[in-house]
Amino acid sequence: MIVEKAPGKLYIAGEYAVLEPNCPAILVAVNQFVRVSISENKTGTGLIHSKQYSQDSIHWVRKGSRMVIDNRDNPFEYILSAISYTERYCLEQHIKMNVYDLHVNSDLDSADGKKYGLGSSAAVTVATVKAILRFYGVKFSNELVYKLSAISHYSVQGNGSAGDIAASVYGGWLAYQTFDKKWLEHELATKSLSSVINEAWPDLKIELLTPPKKMKLMIGWSQKPASTSRLVDETNANKDALETEYQTFLQNSRRCVLKMVEGFEKSNIALIQEQIKINRKLLQHFAKINHIAIEIPRLTKLINIAEKFSGAAKTSGAGNGDCGIVITDEKTNVAALEQEWQKNGILPLNFHVHQINFAH
CATH class of the missing domain: 3.30.230.10 (Ribosomal Protein S5; domain 2)
Structure with a gap:
């Protein structure tokens, strides 16, 4: 077997x-x-x-x-x-x-x-x-x-x-x-x-x-599943009508992610967190021009709670449900944050990053 x-x-x-x-x-x-x-x-x-x-x-x-x-x-x-x-x-x-x-x-x-x-x-x-x-x-x-x-x-x-x-x-x-x-x-x-x-x-x-040493990833689940393939279909259908807006979104997203990669290379958590917040705004605008729901109210709540505890948060993936992610540093009171999530119907997922040591 x-x-x-x-x-x-x-x-x-x-x-x-x-x-x-x-x-x-x-x-x-x-x-x-x-x-x-x-x-x-x-x-x-x-x-x-x-x-x-x-x-x-x-x-x-x-x-x-x-x-x-x-x-x-x-x-x-x-x-x-x-x-x-x-x-x-x-x-x-x-x-x-x-x-x-x-x-x-x-x-x-x-x-x-x-x-x-x-x-x-x-x-x-x-x-x-x-x-x-x-x-x-x-x-x-x-x-x-x-x-x-x-x-x-x-x-x-x-x-x-x-x-x-x-x-x-x-x-x-x-x-x-x-x-x-x-x-x-x-x-x-x-x-x-x-x-x-x-x-x-x-x-x-x-x-x-390689992530910075003191950086931690938190994951909250909205308890609402979403379908990526259908959301992607909807945005693909709008591409041509929104040509210039779409190109601007792509350029801004590219700049943001490359800055975030720099944050990893320099072990700079603050830079990574700053770009998480920028990426969230880009996605909110993208959702608006495409008339799709990426950040549903439950995910907005997840993000607001995380920010209250000095974490940087956004939706993960296609949005409209599924998970939100938070990047925290040592200042974040993780236990209190999770407690507040639970009070608001958000399930903290206790998952960790999986490294693969590839040897064949």
């Missing part, structure tokens, strides 16, 4: 802008995991089973009179895509295919199955890719796992930056910049999967960051 795991992630800064080339974001991997176990099946009929998702609900929309199912929130779609691309890669290495059972178990949702917004679809993709490669005895690097997972995930979601994939593969704190999607689509259509994986991907940047 082979077991592989991948951590969840949280966005610290750079959301929405990260969908575009040359717009960095900062993410962190957290110590909540998706575990995928794989074992050979001798009966000839393999099984894919998930503890969490046996009763999954599906979303659908009406396109004219047609009913169209949105499978992007269905974890099985990501698992099947990860299997399909990873096996295609293995076949190109002349590996003989086998039948197996795959079991998925996740900490990334709450006990009653609500999503925290930790990137469970990315983590399940990464863990599945690693499990299949290990099952077939393929030696793998972080880069191979990232690229196979990014292709698998993107082929289901059709949007997104794959920053959550990078966090699940590399762990720790990282600065991330997405690859050129048009280029990737063209390469996949015209070349073998192995050669696309061996190429340098234009614009892609993944850099590990």
Whole structure:
């Protein structure tokens, strides 16, 4: 029995802008995991089973009179895509295919199955890719796992930056910049999967960051789940109408995140906190011009409470629910802050940053 795991992630800064080339974001991997176990099946009929998702609900929309199912929130779609691309890669290495059972178990949702917004679809993709490669005895690097997972995930979601994939593969704190999607689509259509994986991907940047010693990350959960893929659809639909506003948002976000990276390089917590506050304002403006809700009232409350205790806080990820993050230093009374959160229906999540020591 082979077991592989991948951590969840949280966005610290750079959301929405990260969908575009040359717009960095900062993410962190957290110590909540998706575990995928794989074992050979001798009966000839393999099984894919998930503890969490046996009763999954599906979303659908009406396109004219047609009913169209949105499978992007269905974890099985990501698992099947990860299997399909990873096996295609293995076949190109002349590996003989086998039948197996795959079991998925996740900490990334709450006990009653609500999503925290930790990137469970990315983590399940990464863990599945690693499990299949290990099952077939393929030696793998972080880069191979990232690229196979990014292709698998993107082929289901059709949007997104794959920053959550990078966090699940590399762990720790990282600065991330997405690859050129048009280029990737063209390469996949015209070349073998192995050669696309061996190429340098234009614009892609993944850099590990070292946080300042006294800096602490706090996470609060709004207890309201959100759907990233649908929020991203809505903002994508507005892009052309808002061309100049959108470009300004991208430039400001890029400047803000690069300053924040500098804060990591110089171990300057105050600089990081200042940019967290700036990024929050940028996202609030972005939400306003797009007529979407990123910072719902419960998340505003989370942020206001954090600021009262001298923390710098903002929404994390697509917003509209899920989590808020706080960057604190030694001045922050963490216990009092958490107590006040709880009084206001915000659940402190006691997760820690997950470092990956990669040795294969």
